[in-house]
Amino acid sequence: MSSKLDGILLVNKKKGMTSYDVIRKIKLAFKEMDIKTKIGHSGTLDPFAEGLLVILLGKYTRMSDYLMDLEKTYSGTFVQGVGTDTLDLDGEIIERTNTLSPEIILSNISNFIGEQMQVPPFYSALKHNGKKLYEYARKGENITKPPRKIFVYELSISKESSESFSFIARVSKGTYVRKLIYDYTMSLGVASYLTTLKREKMGEFSLEDARVIEEITPENIEKNLMTIKDINLPYERIVLSVDEREKLSNGIRIKTEHDETDVVLLEAENTVFAFGGVKDGQIYTRFFI
Structure with missing residues (x-):
C-alpha cells in the first residue's frame, strides 16, 4: 500500500460526532497504517446530523470548494x-x-x-x-x-x-x-x-457507498478510494491533445474559441487531468489532479 494516498473517501458519520472528529479518527487510523497525506472535506455536518461526509485526500483536497457547490x-x-x-x-x-x-x-x-x-x-x-x-x-x-x-x-x-x-x-x-x-x-x-x-447524497456521491470509520482498514482503504474517473462532476469538459496538456503543465496557456467560464474540466486521453478556466480566449489551469 502507498504511504501517500490521493482520492475521495466516503464516510458515514455517526450522530454525535463532529466532522473534525471524523477527520481526527482518520488521521489516527492513517498513522497506524503509516500513511502520510493531507486530509480535508467538502462540507461539514452538525454533530446532531448523521450521514454522508466526503473526505478528500492528498491532491484531491484542492477540489473542496468545487465539491461544496454540489446539490x-x-x-x-x-x-x-x-x-x-x-x-x-x-x-x-x-x-x-x-x-x-x-x-x-x-x-x-x-x-x-x-x-x-x-x-x-x-x-x-x-x-x-x-x-x-x-x-x-x-x-x-x-x-x-x-x-x-x-x-x-x-x-x-x-x-x-x-x-x-x-x-x-x-x-x-x-x-x-x-x-x-x-x-x-x-x-x-x-x-x-x-x-x-x-x-443522503451530495451530487452523485451517495451514503449507500460510504463506510463508517471502523470499517476502514489497511486492507480495504485503497479499494474504497474514488478518483476523478469514478465521478461525474457537473462541469463542462474541454478535450485537449497530449501536446496541449504538456503545454499547460509547463505553464503555457492554450488558445481557444470556447466561451469564457470560471470552471471547466480539462481532459486528455480520456482522463481529466486538471481543473481550469477560459478567459480572454485562452485556457488556463487552476490545479492539476
Missing part, C-alpha cells in the same frame, strides 16, 4: 408546535405554539420549491467579526446575518403522527435544512424543530 439531499424528521434555539433536538426549548392538522402542514409545500432567500440560523458556523455565530449565540447574543440566496430543488413531507413528520429535501449549497423546515412551518404559523437529519 445535497437530506432526509429527516421534525415535530411541530415547539421551537428550540438551535432548531434541532440538541437545543433548549424557547417557544411553544399551537399545532395544525397534518393536512394543513402538507398543504403549502410547493411555495417552498425553487429560489428563495434564507436568513442563516443563529447557531451556525458562519463568522461575524472573526467569531462563529454559535459562539455568540451560546452567550445569549444572537447575530442576524443578511439573507442568502438558496435553491430548493425538492421538498416532500410525510405524516408520521399528528405532530411528527418526515421529509426529504434536495437543496443547493449554503442551505440550512433545519432553518428551511422551521421557516416552512412558521409560514403556516407554527414552530418546529428537527429530531433527526441525515445527508
